[in-house]
Ligand SMILES: [Zn+2]
């Protein structure tokens with residue numbers, strides 16, 4: 422091959438790879454199917470399932486046009502092959518052209534078939550129909566997923582090509598062409614593998630990636646793997662109702678604050694409890710608004726006028742998790758060994774307290 426043709430071929434291969442597996446740079450430049458078709462796709466937050474019905478179909482169509490794009494480019498990069506005049510081209514190029522045209526034709530027909538009857542024939546509709554109750558269809562499942570996806574308390578992580586979303590009812594994995602959906606109550610999860618990456622661009626700590634197999638007792642739901650950073654493991658476990666078993670005995674490097682939160686919780690639980698006066702009612706925690714406040718700070722560590730701790734007179738406003746996170750956030754990140762013995766100010770009145778002064782409300 423002559424040099425313009427070689428140059429074009431190499432450039433096109435790079436372009437095609439970047440288009441199918443977009444790196445972050447390409448993504449931020451907006452050269453992905455999602456951003457090119459943004460107007461047609463609509464908003465993921467408004468209608469998650471409908472967005473992904475369109476996105477997976479659009480992605481398939483766009484990717485199937487790549488061979489034809491190469492052929493058209495070669496018409497100009499290698500004029501001596503006479504590719505513009507189809508009948509003068511060599512047998513090999515004729516065959517290539519035939520497949521390059523056939524591929525988008527097939528995917529267009531498929532896309533048309535999928536989109537009929539309000540996307541009833543799309544594979545994703547069938548994936549969702551598996552979870553539908555006897556009297557309802559996939560649309561009921563879709564609206565449940567759409568509604569839960571809009572909530573801010575969902576767990577979401579992963580690269581755009583392998584995102585993981587956990588809502589109150591659903592565990593969803595989004596890949597380039599399809600969506601895996603499992604219902605929380607049906608699944609069991611197993612840590613199957615862990616991989617350590619020494620270098621991470623945004624931290625100097627080694628990064629551990631966990632592979633977790635999600636298997637469902639529903640025979641129509643195929644098992645799938647999700648991957649996540651081990652520091653997100655605690656957050657995932659909080660969102661899941663099913664326990665995660667660790668078949669491979671993987672040592673999970675949780676984030677320092679997750680580990681601390683576990684210790685904090687177990688220490689507070691052995692502290693003296695506080696019983697709420699009967700005329701007071703518990704309000705939602707002002708940190709997370711998810712659970713009721715269940716913590717009261719009472720100076721128990723020393724006599725009232727001794728030591729650094731002070732009495733806090735605030736009414737209960739925080740839950741145990743949020744108080745633990747607050748406690749951890751006020752610590753010296755370089756010296757975790759000092760965390761348990763230190764004092765931090767009450768988030769509301771600034772009176773100093775230590776772990777011994779944190780009381781659960783019973
Ligand atoms: Zn809270």
Ligand SMILES: [Zn+2]
Pocket residue numbers: 718733734735767768769770771772
């Ligand atoms: Zn206070």
Ligand SMILES: [Zn+2]
Pocket residue numbers: 720721722723730774775776777778
């Ligand atoms: Zn104290």
